[in-house]
Amino acid sequence: SDLSMTKSTRxxxxxxxxxxxxxxxxxxxxxxxxxxxxxxxxxxxxxxTQDSISNSPNWLLLRGMTVAKRNDVCxxxxxxxxxxxxxxxASSLQTTPILVLSAASSYVVQFDVVMKCGSVxxxxxxxxxxxxxxxxxxxxxxxxxxxxxxxLSSCPNGYSQQxxxxxxxxxxxxxxxxxxxxxxxxxxxxxxxxxSRAYSDSTWAIDNVYVGPSCPGDCSNNGYCTSTGTCKCDPxxxxxxxxPSTPRPRRLLADFEDDLDPLKWSKLLGGxxxxxxxxxxxxxxxxxxxxxxxxxRELVTVDLDTSRSTLVQFYIRLGSSPSLSTxxxxxxxTEGVVLQYSTDSGLTWTNIQYFxxxxxxxxxxxxxxxxxxxxxxSTRxxxxxxxxxxxxxxxxxxxxxFIDDGVSLRAxxxxxxxINNNQWLFNPSSxxxxxxxxxxxxxxxxxxxxxAVHAAVxxxxxxxxxxxxxxEINVGCATNSGTASPVTLxxxxxxxxxxxxxxxxxxxxxxxxxxxxxxWQSVYNADLSSSTWRRITLKIPSxxxxxxxxxxxxxxxxxxxxxxxxxxxxxxxxxxxxxLCSGHGRCYWNAKTSSATC
Numbered sequence: 001s002d003l004s005m006t007k008s009t010r011x012x013x014x015x016x017x018x019x020x021x022x023x024x025x026x027x028x029x030x031x032x033x034x035x036x037x038x039x040x041x042x043x044x045x046x047x048x049t050q051d052s053i054s055n056s057p058n059w060l061l062l063r064g065m066t067v068a069k070r071n072d073v074c075x076x077x078x079x080x081x082x083x084x085x086x087x088x089x090a091s092s093l094q095t096t097p098i099l100v101l102s103a104a105s106s107y108v109v110q111f112d113v114v115m116k117c118g119s120v121x122x123x124x125x126x127x128x129x130x131x132x133x134x135x136x137x138x139x140x141x142x143x144x145x146x147x148x149x150x151x152l153s154s155c156p157n158g159y160s161q162q163x164x165x166x167x168x169x170x171x172x173x174x175x176x177x178x179x180x181x182x183x184x185x186x187x188x189x190x191x192x193x194x195x196s197r198a199y200s201d202s203t204w205a206i207d208n209v210y211v212g213p214s215c216p217g218d219c220s221n222n223g224y225c226t227s228t229g230t231c232k233c234d235p236x237x238x239x240x241x242x243x244p245s246t247p248r249p250r251r252l253l254a255d256f257e258d259d260l261d262p263l264k265w266s267k268l269l270g271g272x273x274x275x276x277x278x279x280x281x282x283x284x285x286x287x288x289x290x291x292x293x294x295x296x297r298e299l300v301t302v303d304l305d306t307s308r309s310t311l312v313q314f315y316i317r318l319g320s321s322p323s324l325s326t327x328x329x330x331x332x333x334t335e336g337v338v339l340q341y342s343t344d345s346g347l348t349w350t351n352i353q354y355f356x357x358x359x360x361x362x363x364x365x366x367x368x369x370x371x372x373x374x375x376x377x378s379t380r381x382x383x384x385x386x387x388x389x390x391x392x393x394x395x396x397x398x399x400x401x402f403i404d405d406g407v408s409l410r411a412x413x414x415x416x417x418x419i420n421n422n423q424w425l426f427n428p429s430s431x432x433x434x435x436x437x438x439x440x441x442x443x444x445x446x447x448x449x450x451x452a453v454h455a456a457v458x459x460x461x462x463x464x465x466x467x468x469x470x471x472e473i474n475v476g477c478a479t480n481s482g483t484a485s486p487v488t489l490x491x492x493x494x495x496x497x498x499x500x501x502x503x504x505x506x507x508x509x510x511x512x513x514x515x516x517x518x519x520w521q522s523v524y525n526a527d528l529s530s531s532t533w534r535r536i537t538l539k540i541p542s543x544x545x546x547x548x549x550x551x552x553x554x555x556x557x558x559x560x561x562x563x564x565x566x567x568x569x570x571x572x573x574x575x576x577x578x579x580l581c582s583g584h585g586r587c588y589w590n591a592k593t594s595s596a597t598c
Contacts, residue, residue: 040212074117217241221345250405270297283399285428308406321361330357367497408462411574436477476526
């Protein structure tokens, strides 16, 4: 009220009547009467002391918070921060109200935060970020700066997490940027950070706080928004909205046979690379990325240049049926897994697909066409499980993640000396080594009982009418397993997750009118004559012709008996040699002349 705004005003809270002692009780807390900040709050705590911060025009409430050196809180560069390190009271930090100058402006909350440097809280005690808006005649009450919106709810802006920071994500200093809604002009905006409990290990600290009008693109989450309305970009980013200064990687390929590669993944929470046949078992082959820990479960790629990408592929499993003790199935909608993309370095997320919690209890191969909105010079992807019932519950795993670069090879040629990894997507359980009497290099898959899929999968090929495929293969090396665990040559088109046998057994007639014979088949078994390497030469059938075809040699494993070993050598896919070398020679691709010769 304007009438209360004088140089000598007092306030009172009064209950006009009550029913006597121990009746009609009431209480108040955190009373603050302070001037209003105009437009924004910006504070890096430079030069502050405990006495001066108590009288700072930026802060209305500092419960449990003290001024501390950043490098005393958690190893970092010099500077000051506000830190919470007490068990006497739960932490709470609240800004002075900010006067919203224009309804056309969007607002943002930005800060650096660390929670229990280097380790995780022993009990859940997140930091909640909330805002309150008071208008000329009303107040909104405290609302989360980012509301939770989970699968199958109405979420205009995509599924999202509530703005409650878990300690497992902030064990080192990290910047947080949260866009706020638009507000009416002349409203008063307050922001607070709080915890609900005062646990002994729930320490945290905050620095570089900014609450005010947004900067261009919220600095794409790659810089700090300042009160001048401009971004201070991180190293490696530039421009008004802090876009990457150098090109991002154009594709991602991960089979998790080694530890997580930081050049491919920006975040992993709640999961770990797990040895073969543990966790949710084998998905494609070998090791998987398995999620079973308490707290947030999330996997996020680095930013990729997906301007020309066409697909996202991976294997996934959510729980198991019949149930494995280490792969318990989710039981509610929010325990499914969401695939999303972000074009602003994780600031906001757009849904691609939700994987229902009850539909993926067996291993599924997923292939999804790249959404048009995700095709940018800087896009990241995440797999996120919104909720879980605690450690060892609602488990899931993924394997063989592939995001393509939109480039299709016109010809593939590999003698595996050494292997050309740019021509192959996956070759799990393989080694480049001599095999079955050959001293040169082969791509070999040794016998085992791991129930894995042993496979060699090519990158995307641009296949034209008349093209051929030629390779040398040996299955079994003089063992006889009959038709058990054969190696099958198949193909897939575009983003399809369906693989089709390239030439059905005895179902293909060659252009030479030759009846189906062993060299024209696409299913290869071990037999007593398998000490001999076979050269297979095939004209690629019309159904496999496209600008985005992948080929695969696969052998399904078994847990009951060893599968025969096998190997490939001298693989060629591309334009045909004359008469397919008449079955008596190898086809070679000359990149300089763009021609094939025998």
